[in-house]
Amino acid sequence: MVITTIVVVTTLAFWARAQTSLPGHTWFFYGNLAMIWWLISIGVEISTPVLTCKIAWAQLAWLGVILLPTFWCFFLYEYTSSRQVPRAVVKLAVVFMPIVLLSLILTNTFHGQLYGPDTKLVVRPTGTYAHFDHQPLFYVVIGYLYLVILGTTITAGLAMWKANPAVRSFFVKLFLTTMIPIVANVLYIFFDVMWFDSDPTPFSFVASLTLVVWLIADNRWVDVSAIARDMLFYKSDDVVLLIDLEGNLLEANAAAHDAMMLSNGQPTTGLEGIGPIINSLIETEKLPDVPEAECNNRHYVARAYPIRLGKGQRLLGWTVSFVDVTVQTQAAERARAAERVQTQFLATVSHELRTPLTVVNGALGMLKGRVTEIPPETINHLVGLAAKNTTILASLLNDLLDTQKLESSEFTLNFAAVNVDDIVADAVGSMETFNATRNIKIRYQGSARPAVAEVDESRLHQVLVNVLSNASKFSPDNSYVDVALDTRLDTAVITVTDRGRGIPAGSEEKVFGRFTQVDETDHKDIYGSGLGMHIAKQILSKHHGSISYESELGVGTTFTITLPLAGAHVRAA
Known part of the structure; x- marks a missing residue:
């Protein structure tokens, strides 16, 4: 039996030596060598009929007894943590402690503190064995070994506790395998349980080593494919549900719990968004034609897979995954919105181009070949229309x-320090003839103190003209647009107030968006490219300024422009 066991352990040692990619493989190999020495010593001890020889070989066996648990602990540490054992711990546990303990063990003849004088030879029909009289040193060494074994148990237990659910079963089996020699040794020390008239601990270690090799190498316990599948379930960002034939939740992954706050056993047919999809699976055994769902402001596309024991076997339930397509849905919505904006822009620009072109074409058509027949005042009017458009x-x-x-x-x-009052006054003056037929007047109140800012004069003029023309277009006939310039701390503030129809709440994106207008209906009475306010906002942003508005329907709107005064900020390069 001992010889067979030695052959097994030797085979394991050669296997371990070849597994260079296995974390802790060196310690596993050394553990096998210690195991071989322990088994050889036990084999000789069992075979010799002389008590003194049995005692001598029992003492020599302690080399393997001390080192094997140590190597096993180091192997588990490196295998489960993928970190090397600290060098100081190696020196203490592999060099210092074995030397000290073996020195005391091998000198038992002189002090008798390991095996006492009552050690005797027991003769049985099956053979002879030594009944050792254990003295204090024996229990000291055993106490040290149990400290090492405790470290081994903690190492395996922590690995089991910290393991991902997908691989926890592997570490549970590793932990139980580690417990086999511990249980065997406890039975021997405290209950005198023996195997083949000998300590069963080394044989149980062989069993543990063999099982670990089987676990690691043969993948019977650590099924890599199964672990990979479990990892997909537990770690997937997609919502994954396992449901029975009635739609009750059997299990859900972490993403499902986070997104939908689910609990096992909960009916899923009534859940917001995904309930109709589950109902379709239960009633028709297939997904609806449009397997899309919205839940907690997230968009999902469902995929379903039947659970059967085998091909052609009865249906047991469903694995349903809900792929989060919120980003894609939002991107698609933005694309559709951009397409709508582009369509609206083309329609708006077409109208804006067509209207003045029609006027120009009409005026030139009336003048063509008939200049001598048309009165001078009519010619001037037609030329004026053509020029205006x-x-x-x-x-x-x-x-x-x-x-x-x-x-x-x-x-x-092109930034320069200029008086903002001059720019505002010039912009107001340029608007005197804008919508003159509607009798809309612009009243301007300048600042009481100079408002000097570093601006691009022509671009700020453009912004003000855009805002003023916008205010004039939406003002009723025979009304006023009030413009005021003020300074507040280090900021110039320009306000433009009209008495028009007002802007509905929540229209900021349309007011300052590209190619958009608040009224985008086909029957609107005021047209524009939808670019003026967008351009104004972008130009002011490059001036470190801003534009905003306050509006009340039926009363009017006030646009507020802010600009930092000269020296109030360091302009970005």
Whole structure:
């Protein structure tokens, strides 16, 4: 029996030596060598009929007895943690303690503190064995070994406790395997349980070593494929549900618990968003034509897989995964919104281009070949119409070009310290003839003290004209637009107030968006490219300024422009 066991352990040692990629393989190999020495010593002890020889070989066996648990502990530590055993611990447990303990053990003849004088030879029909009279040193050594074994148990227990659920069963088996020699040794020390008239501990260690090799190498206990599948379940960001034929939840992964606050046994047919999909599976054994669901502001696409014991076997339940497509859905919605904006823009620009072009074409058509027949005042009127609408066309094209430039490096600003009051006054003056037929007047109140800011004068003028023209367009006939400039701390504040129809709440994105208008219906009475306020906001942003508004329906709107005064900030390069 001993010889067979030695052959097994030797085979394990050669296997361990070849597993260079296995964490802790060196300690596993040394453990096998210690095991071989222990088994050889036991074999000789069992075979000799002389008591003194039995005692001598029992003492020599302590080399393997001391080192084997140590190597086993080191192997488990490196295998479960993927970290090396600290060098100081190696020196203490592999060099210092074995030398001290073996020195005391091998000198038992002189002090008798390991095996006492009552050690005797017991003769049985099956053979002879030594009944040892254990003295204090024996229990000291055993106490040390149990400290090592306690460390081994803690190492295996921590690995089991910290293990991912997908691989926990592997570490549970590793922990139980580690307990086999511990139980065997306790039975021998305290209950005199023997095997083949000898200590069963080394044979139980052989069993543990063999089982660990089987566990690691043959993958019978550590099924890599099963672990990978479990990892997909436990670690997947997708919601995964296991349900029975009635729709009750059997198990859910962490993502499902986080996203939907589920509990095992809970019916899933009534859950928000995903309930109809589960009902379809239960009633028709297939997903609905559009397997999409929305739950807690997240969008999901469902996939379902039947659970059967084998092909053609009865249905046991379903594995349902809900793939989170919120990002894709939002991207698709943004794309659709961009497409709607583009369509609206094309419609708006087409209208804005077509209207002045029609006027220009009509005026030129009336003048063509009939200049001598038309009264001078009519000619002046037609030429004036053509010129005005040509200006409108040029303004629209400039807006389009500015929008493109604002998104590229071609858009540059030429900053200079100027009095903002002069720019506002000039912009107000340029608007005197805007909508003159509607009798809309612009009243301006300047600042009581100088408001000098570092700005691009022409671009700030453009912003003010855009805001003023916008206020004028939406003002009723025979009304006023009030403009005021003030300074507050280190900021110049320009307000433009109209008495128009007002802006509905929550319309900021439309007011300052590209190609958008608050009224995008086909029957609106005021048209524009939807670019003016967007351009104004972008230009002011590059000035470290801002534009906002306050509005009340039926009363009017006040736009507020802020700019830092000169010296109030360091302009970005």
